[in-house]
Every structure is written in structure tokens, then in C-alpha cells.
Amino acid sequence: MGDGSLDRRFGDLRSLMQSPRPGPEWSEALLRLLLSARDESPGAFDATWSPYLASFNELWASLPVALSDEAVAALSLDGDLSSIASVLPYARYALSFEGVMLTHARLDLALETARSLSLDSLSIDGVKLDSRRVGALAELSGEASPRAMTVRNTNLGRLYLSELGSSGLFESIESLDLESSEFSDRALVALMGSGHLPSLRELNLEANAVSDEGFGALVSMERAPLLRDVNLSRCPLTPSAMKHWTDEPGHWTGLGLSSTLVGEEGVLSVARSRRTASLTSLKLSNVTQHVNSPFAALVVSDHVRALKQLDVSSNGLGRVFVDALSASYSLRSLEELDLGGNRVDSEGLESILSSPAARHLTSLKLGGCPIGPDELHVIAAAMPEMNLTRLTTGGRDPVSADTLRMLSHTPGFERLRYLNLSGKIMDSAGVVALVESDRMALDALFLTGRGLDDDGSAALRGAGFASLAHEPGMWSRRGPSRNLE
Secondary structure (H helix, E strand, C coil), X not given: CCHHHHHHHHHHHHHHHHCCCCCHHHHHHHHHHHHHHHHHCXXXXXHHHHHXXXXXXXXXXXXXXXXXXXXXXXXXXXXXXXXXXXXXXXXXXXXXXXXXXXXXHHHHHXXXXXXXXXXXXEEEECCCCCHHHXXXXXXXCHXXXXXXXEEECCCHHHHHHHHXXXXXXXXXXXXXXXXXXXXXXXXXXXXXXXXXXXXXXXXXCCCCECCHHHHHHHHHCCCCCCXXXXXXXXXCCXXXXXXXXXXXXXXXXXXXXXXXXXXXXXXXXXXXXXXXXHCCEEECCCCCCXXXXXXXXXXXXXXXXXXXXXXXXXXXXXXXXXXXXXXXXXXXXXXXXXXCCCCCCHHHHHHHXXXXXXXXXXXXXXXXXXCCCCHHHHHHHHHHHCCCCEXXXXXXXXXXXHHHHHHHCCCCHHHXXXXXXXXXXXXXXXXXXXXXXXXXXXXXXXXXXXXXXHHHHHHXXXXXXXXXXXXXXXXXXXXXXCCCC
């Protein structure tokens, strides 16, 4: 191929670098382009392409190049990962094995990647591990250890005591996601007591068999001095676990207890403890049903003044809670609030949106709240004084084109980047009213209600939106994303 072909490829490179996206699709396209250009003309690559890539040092420091199992196979890199390092020597890398059988060859690839590249994160999801495979993982210790590791939907917890207890696998880990990986109290106590967690800051143990004893080991955390964010949602914690949430000042900044059995006693313990004062994120979704008073005590507590994120969804909370939240001056730092699945009506919503707690909100979720047909009018009335960038609306009411036109022309609508109208019934005229507004700056729009026809879909595509096949109802203007909601 001649210089014209290489010039066209350099134009493709510039286009890719103008809109970088996390994830394997963008990474595979980038690496495919770089490897082919380097193979075609090594001299031109070194003279022109390498300096251009080096000018993105700030990007490479914040955006790991993601290598999925499929991408590695497609790029024929199984035997030569050094070629990646030669075209992007300054980049960090994320290696992901999601939902595939982790063969011995793939484990060799993971180890080779860790040795030859600056591995930033490793993700293994839905893989059944055996002793040999866990032993290979244990070799990713010391300098080869990634800073973030996700091992979800595996049996790692069952194998931890026998295979990983004495390894240094987690010594450099800052973020560890072990969701649904069969960790028991015994395995967790061994992990926390190993002394191999000096850098750990975030720990996700959602949907494991961690109960009250394990929670106590986490709170004591002498062997993980930097630990700040812990998620124990969907673990079998009981009210007794909260005896460990003592009244001594703490330094955790995040706590997830959603879908546990801590109940109203647990909520009251959080409300009353000085240990809560350091929290900036608190998740208490689905821990009681229709018991308002503990949550009312929580939102007016002096210990929640640092909270920026609060999830109290799916607790059946009604007027008593809404009145307490509306009158609270303790949540003036709040930025993200999830009220979904509670008994919030239009009057309650109006009260909340005019309260001190709503003053700095950037994200509000109301999914499943029976607010009624006035919902969007109530939100529009408050929007000019708010800083909302993400909004999930409540009920499944019909919405007219006039209402959507009113919302999309309201001052403040231009700040919205994500709008979830799931369940709302609207016609194509309503969609057109949304996308044709001069204030429309949405990156993502979620529509699953009845009424969206071919004309509505055409209007969305005309405004630059694309539907996401893996997320029915989601329309995005920035391409695929794993964190749209």
C-alpha cells in the first residue's frame, strides 16, 4: 500500500483520538489501526504516528486501553503481546475475561500481559476457577499486580483460604470487586487479617455470604488502613451486625447495605453513630418496608452532613419521611438522591425539590414513585434553580407532546445529560418536541413506554442518537457505555 493509504489511516487515527471511549471496542479499533500502520511502514510510524500518540500523555494516564478476551483473539495477539507495548509503550491497560471459559492459554496470556504491559486492571466475570487457575492468578503479585481487580460470579471465595491466603496477589490492589464470588465470613476474616491489603481503598462484596462476623472484621480493618468504601449489599447481615458500627469516629466514606436484613434497627444505628459522619455515600435500598421513622431520623441526623450520595429506594417510604427530608438542613451537600420505589406523590415531590436537600442535586431517581400526571410540571418548576444532569422519572403516565415541549424549553434543561422516561407513554410528536429543543444537550435518553413508532425513532436518529442493542430502550449520542445509568 502507498503513502495515500497511510495518510488515510492517519486520518482515521485522528478521528479515533478525538472521541476516546473506555472499553474494548474503541481499544480494539485503535490497536488494529496502529499495528497495521506499523507493519506497513515502520519508518513513517516512528516519524509521525509515535510523536502524535505521545502527545496524548494525559489521556493515557486516565484511560486504560481495554483488551477483552475477544479482542486479543481478533488481533491475533496470543503469542506476541510485546507488539502492543511497542506501539503504545506509555499506555496503561485493562484486561477483561468476561463470561468465557478461562483456559490455561488465557491464563498464560494474563500473566504475560502483566509482565510485558503496565496492567491497570484485570476483570474476570462468570468463570469457574480451579486450584491451578487460582494459583496462576496468585502469580500476579508484587509489581505485576494490577491496581484494580474484578472477580465476579466466580468461586474465588471458596478457594481463597487454600490457594491465595499466603500470596501477595492483593498487595497493590486499590479497588477490589468480589461480587457473587462465594466469600464467607471465614474467608473474609482471613483476607482482612492477611496483612496483604495495604493499598486497598474500595471493596465490593455484594451478594456474598458475608454476615455479622465479617462486617465486624471489616469495621476493625487494622490490616487495611486505607479502606474507605465498602459495599455489602445483598449480604445476609442482620441488625446484630450494626453493633460493630460503634459511636467512635470513623473514616469510611462509602457504605452499601442495600437488600440486607439490617432493618429499622440498622438504619437507626447509622443515624445515631458518629462513625457515619465521614460517609459521603450511603446505600440503604430495600432494607425495610413502610417503616418511615428510622429514615426520618436518618435524614435529620447531624451525622449525615457530609453525604453526597444517598439511596433509600424501595423502602415504601411515605409522608412522614418526605416531610422530614423536606425540612432537613443536614443534607445540604447532597448531589445524588435515589427515591425510587417509595410512596412519593406530586405534593411530596414539590416539597422535596424546594428543600435545602435539593439545592445541589445533580442526579435524581424517582423510578416507580406514584407521582402522577403532574410529575414533569413539578420538575420543570424547580429545574431553573437546580443543577440536574441526570433524571429518572417515576410513574407510567401518558405524556403529551406539549408537556415534553414545555419540559425541554425550561431553563435548566440544557444541563441534563441523561434522561430516563422509562414507562412513560408518548407519541412521536413528543419525541420530536424533546430533540428539537434548542436546550437539548442529552447524551443518553431511555424510553421503554408504549408509543415510540418509526417516526419517533427517525427523529432520534436525526438528532444523532443511536439505539443500543444490548440495552433495549436506551438511545445514546456517545456510543456504547457501561455506565449510562
